Amino acid sequence: MDNIDKRNRLDDEPFSYRVTKNNTVFLDYFGKQIKTLRGKDAEKFLEKIQDAEDKQAVQLILAKATGNFKRGNERK
Secondary structure, eight states: OTTTOTTOOGGGOOEEEEEOTTOOEEEEETTEEEEEEOHHHHHHHHHHHHHOOSHHHHHHHHHHHHOSOOOSOOOO
16 A cells, blocks of 8 residues: 555545445545446445455545546646
8 A cells, every 4th residue: 555655645535435325426536526436336336445444445445436537727
């Protein structure tokens, strides 16, 4: 894990997720929704989250699930 998050950005826990009754998963970055997972993708994601060892592992799974969404031109 040390080689993956060299700048310790996942320590701030920027990612979060919400699960609805029908197993739709919403992925958030600092409270802003950035991706929605449904069906098999949502099931796979929830399985990975269940198997996560600690909070940093959960943050890494969330970061990978969101993909490359930041381009450098986002407004704050």
